[in-house]
Amino acid sequence: MALRFKAVGLFVKDMATMVAFYRDVVGFPLEWDGADPSVILEHDGLRFLMFGRKDFEELTNQKYTYPSGNNGTFELALDADSPEEVDKEYNRMVTMGASPIIEPKTYPWGLRSCYVADPEGNLIEIATWKINRS
DSSP states (O other), X not given: OOOOOOEEEEXXXXXXXXXXXXXXXXXXXXXXXXXXXXXXXXXXXXXXXXXXXXXXXXXXXXXXXOOOSSEEEEEEEEEOSSHHHHHHHHHHHHHTTOEEEEEEEEOTTSOEEEEEEOTTOEEXXXXXXXXXXX
């Protein structure tokens, strides 16, 4: 049996704030009833999960440590259709409340990329390899 990558999850401190951010700023079609300890989005065969930190600790009967501030534990990578879309989405998200980390930049290896952070400091990359090299 081969294992397959199917989901990425965030353990969140403030579920309401994080649901609002990923729904309203990032644009994920999330629904949450305000009571469920988790939120699940399925998109293109991948699941994006958020689970309340306190709820997870109660479920597992353990305490965990969590990063604070902008952290480099991992990133969520979002694919854009063009270099212009990278810039547009960066500006839109920052205007709507994402924390700016790295402004859009084209790298010598052909990637246009930028970074923002969500309200709990998780890094989000917006990038494309579709660079016009004329």
